Structure formats: C-alpha cells, structure tokens
Amino acid sequence: MQMQYVRDRVQLDSVTLGRHDMRFILRNTDVSMANAIRRTMIAEVPTMAIDVVTIHENTSVLHDEYIAHRVGLIPLASGAADAYTYNRDCEECEDFCSRCSVGYSLTVHNSTEDDVPVTSKDLIPAADSAVAAAPPGDPVVPVHDSGDVLRDAVAAAAGTPGAGLLTSAADAAAKGILIVKLGKGQRLSFTAVAKKGIGKEHAKWSPVCTVAFRAEPPAVRFVLPRLNELLDETAKADLLSLALGVVAIDDNGNLYYDSPFLAGRSAITADAVRRAGELAAAAGGAESEIVEFCEHPERFEFEVETTGVLAPKEVLTRAIGVLRDKVTTVAAHLAQVSQEGVDDPPLL
Ligand SMILES: [Zn+2]
Known part of the structure; x- marks a missing residue:
C-alpha cells in the first residue's frame, strides 16, 4: 500500500x-x-530556580554545598518567567536586579530542645525584587506541595499507620519541602538568588x-495468526522466552498479545524478531510473513x-x-x- x-x-x-x-x-x-x-x-x-546561595551561618549537620544544592531544587512558581530577562543578558545591572532575578533570605535558629525542620516555607522573598518584576498575582515563590512530597509522605505513613499521614495536597503545602533539620542550638542563615534558565543548562530549570x-x-508487530499457524508448541514456547511481556500463550496453545505490550509498556526486541524469523523458516514459512513494520x-x-x-x-x-x-x-x-x-x- x-x-x-x-x-x-x-x-x-x-x-x-x-x-x-x-x-x-x-x-x-x-x-x-x-x-x-x-x-x-x-x-x-524557561522557568525560575535558585542559582546563587550565600551562606551566612550554618551550624547544621549538612555542609554548605549540600544545602545550596537542595535549595536550588526547590520548585519556584514560574508563571512570570517570561517577564524576566536572562541574568547574563541583563543590561540593567552588573550583578542582580529585579529585572533578571528574585532574592530570598532564610534565617532559622533552633532554640528548642527538639529537632526543627527548615523548609521551603522559611524562604522569604526579598521585598525589593520578587514582587517588583512579576505580574500581580503571579509572584515567584516556592511551590510547597510538590507531588513528590505528597507521595513520599503517604508512602512513609503507609509503613507506620497513623503516623503523620498526609491526606491532601493542602497538607503537603502546609508542611513545605524539607531543606535540613536543625538540632538544639543549631542555626542556618543564607540569602539566595533565583534566575531564569532552561533545563538544558541544569535540570533544576x-x-x-x-x-x-x-x-x-508500534514500530514492529508480529503477525500472530500466521505465527500460530506455522509454529508448534515447542517453537511457541521458545519464542515466548524471548518475548515475555509482549506475547503469552492461551489455553488453546495460541500466542496472543500480552497486556504490557497492548498498553505500550513493552516492545518487541530485535532478538525476538530474529528468533521468530528462524522458527518460521524452520517451519517452512518466511520471515517476511510473520513480522510487520510500521514506519x-x-x-x-x-x-x-x-x-x-x-x-x-x-x-x-x-x-x-x-x-x-x-x-x-x-x-x-x-x-x-x-x-x-x-x-x-x-x-x-
Ligand atoms: Zn539585572
């Protein structure tokens, strides 16, 4: 055709x-x-992500670079990303300004006896930059209810019934994304700058x-009616061993497409195609009869x-x-x- x-x-x-x-x-x-x-x-x-972290004080158990890396991965609402210029192209500033970056600060001191979690909720946008460039109602702020927070918390809670089960995205949002836990007397204080960027530069964007x-x-399919006609029981079992998840054998000994293949979660490998060709040839058929290609x-x-x-x-x-x-x-x-x-x- x-x-x-x-x-x-x-x-x-x-x-x-x-x-x-x-x-x-x-x-x-x-x-x-x-x-x-x-x-x-x-x-x-393009999205916004924290790219520069200046640590002022860190007596937590994680070292500065590790914290900077974790902070860089906090998702920031980026609806307004197009309103910012790339920091490297900015003609308004030498360093950072409200046209090309958003500033944050974080200061947490644990003066309690218990561990205190430091989260994305403790990141405070600097008054002079975050709101200035972003359109009203679209500030560049941390997205606290990342899907992973919710999923991880639910999985963790499933192992320990009743322990802090998060039941909704609102609960996840209330908790924030964990940066580090501070022990008694520990401090963390830093300023951070978010810039516009793309995933090609770093996956955080x-x-x-x-x-x-x-x-x-799919690109390759078996012609199952012809294979069923040609192959005997042993040959079918042989092919099955190379095409698990693609085909299965029913009660009548016929090959049929298995559900992972039909759902697109598995594909026919080159080895399976080769073996099917050999088996078909041994049974008097031809390779061209038992495989069809879709370009x-x-x-x-x-x-x-x-x-x-x-x-x-x-x-x-x-x-x-x-x-x-x-x-x-x-x-x-x-x-x-x-x-x-x-x-x-x-x-x-
Ligand atoms: Zn600038």
Missing part, C-alpha cells in the same frame, strides 16, 4: 488535565515532531519530571508530569511557542539572505 505523505493538520485530542499532570494524543504528525515537542518541554521552557510518548501503532505511526499518546512550577497545559503551550520562535528566527534570517550570503548564521 502506498503511504500517504500529505497529512491533515496536526491535531490534539483526548486531553486529560490534572493539577500537575496531563495526558493527550497528538495526531497527523510524525515521530520527529512528537519528539521535538517532548524535548522542548523537558529542556527549553526543567518544568517537568517526565514527558513520555508512545507511538501507535509512520498515526498517533502519539503523551504523558506529562510537571514539577509544579507551571501548569501542565502552560508547559505545552510555552514549548510550542519556543519551537515556533526558532522557526521564525530561521525564516527572518532567510529573508535577509542576499546573493552574497550572510556571515552570521542564526542561533537556535
């Missing part, structure tokens, strides 16, 4: 939105576009934990989970914006190309 290359417009459907996650199906496009969207969501959507897609139909998947099922810094829909919208800007840059540059050519290629 002749493959049709002229496709309809790219289409998005079956969108399911959660607070920190989203599922959707992309149609009428190919693997390169699906992967470009996936990679842009992971690595090129990535707005997502995962973005995955699976192509439908042009028809749809891509995406799963996105964010770190909480941006709504999942916003991550997708901004990723598409980044891709569009790149193509626009190329087009604008092309328009300037004269007969002699240009010296500076566009930066993508």
